[in-house]
Amino acid sequence: MPAETATTLSWIVPAHQEDQRLALLLADLQDGLAEGDELIVVDGESQDATQQVAGLHGARVVCCSPNRGAQLRHGVAMAHGHRFVFIHADSRLAGGAELGRQLRRLPRGQAHCFRFKVDDPQLCFRILERLVALRTTVLGLPYGDQGLVIDRHLYERCGGFRELPLMEDVDLVLRLRAWGGVRQLPHSICTSARRWHRHGLLRTSVRNMILLLRWVLGEDSETLKRDYYSQGP
Known part of the structure; x- marks a missing residue:
């Protein structure tokens, strides 16, 4: 077996009401699949065409309650790859086969993330990207x-995602610190600016920081989710 395909990748995408954005992401990911790789979309009871879109783009579709932590855990339970790649459904990830090869060649026993990018040309988003990188x-x-x-x-050793409706990502990242933390890759992942457009960049950023502080101080994830979505997604 060639060296670059020795490590198989399981791409796991939690989704809910994402039929518009999901098709673009899955097209990106299909370009980088190699023998043994798999593409899994975990749908959280969407009422739109999310499941149909996922199936048409070659993904294995599984269903779960609309709880991102639970969806991610369910995706892992269905996955067979040596390495997991967790991606939000409203993202874009260029790179194709070359990116796939580089992800397979990453050192074992480490966790990585991509560089953050927003799909809006305004200067304020370039500032946001720099702050996220910092x-x-x-x-x-x-x-x-x-x-x-x-x-x-490594995922199994650190306990993986917990079934949290919000802060499931922060919860896992903090636990990964005991195993060397999460290293940032030189590749960018592009996320939709829709949430900042809907609620405003400053307001959304401040809200997120307050929610993070409340989580660190021990507040319940269900309460945080209720407050997060009280103004709409």
Whole structure:
């Protein structure tokens, strides 16, 4: 077996009401699949065409309650790859086959994330990208919209995702610090600016920071989810 395909990748995408954005992401990911790789979409009871779109783009579709932590755990339970790549459904990830080869060649026993990028040309988003890069480098705290690449063995050792409706990404990243933390890759993942457009960049950023602080101080994830979605997704 060639060296670059010795490590198989399981791409795991939690989704809910994402039929518009999901097709673009899956087209990106299909370009980088190699023998033994798999593409899994875990749908959280969508009422739109999310499941149909996923199936048409060659993904294995499984269903779960609309709880991102539970969806990610369910995706892992269905996966057979040596290395998991967790990606949000409203992302874009260029790179194709070359990116796939590089992900397979990553050192074992490490966790990685991508560089954060927003699909909006405004200067304020370039500032946001720099702040996220600083948070990732200095604090070692990437969020789920930066993706996560992690070996099966390391995932199992650290306990994996918990069934949390919010902060499931922060919860796992903090536990990964005991195994060397999460390293940032030179490749960018592009996320949709829709949430900032809907609620405003400053307001959304401040809200997220407050929610993170409340989580660190021990507040319940269900309460945080209720407050997060009280103004709409």
